[in-house]
Amino acid sequence: MIKVMVLLRRPQSWTRERFHRWWLDEHVAHGKKPNLRKYRVCLVTGSTSHKGREPWDGIAELWFDDRAALDRAWSSEVGRTALAHSRESHSDRLVLITEEHELAPAAERAR
Numbered sequence: 001m002i003k004v005m006v007l008l009r010r011p012q013s014w015t016r017e018r019f020h021r022w023w024l025d026e027h028v029a030h031g032k033k034p035n036l037r038k039y040r041v042c043l044v045t046g047s048t049s050h051k052g053r054e055p056w057d058g059i060a061e062l063w064f065d066d067r068a069a070l071d072r073a074w075s076s077e078v079g080r081t082a083l084a085h086s087r088e089s090h091s092d093r094l095v096l097i098t099e100e101h102e103l104a105p106a107a108e109r110a111r
Contacts, residue, residue, distance in 0.1 A: 001063060002063070002064045002070050002097065002098070003061060003099075003100040004063075004064070004070065004097050004098070005059060006095050007056040007059050008057055008058050008086075009055075009056055011090065011091050012091060019057050020043045022089050023041055023043065023058055023089070027085060027086060027089065030085050033062075033074070033076065035064055035070070036064065036073055038061075038062070039060070039063075040060070041059070041060055042061070043057075044056055054091075056094075
């Protein structure tokens with residue numbers, strides 16, 4: 001399973017509330033990429049200092065079966081449109097492409 005994590009900083013002219021509204025009300029419609037297994041948005045409500053830099057304002061988590069599925073999603077028309085739409089929303093972005101390893105299945109964690 002491939003998990004993409006995208007950390008975003010909002011534009012300086014946007015409030016955190018404006019950024020949250022943009023992500024949940026406007027951008028989420030662009031998240032329906034082909035081959036996407038799961039899409040989660042984590043909106044930051046507080047964080048520690050970052051050595052004079054603004055903190056990250058949100059994190060997206062996107063799951064794909066494998067790297068080929070991720071590549072197909074981002075190269076599709078829907079994927080290209082989503083990437084173009086996201087460029088208006090941030091002053092900085094960090095994209096991490098990871099291979100997820102689940103160490104404790106959900107059923108075991110519930111006990």
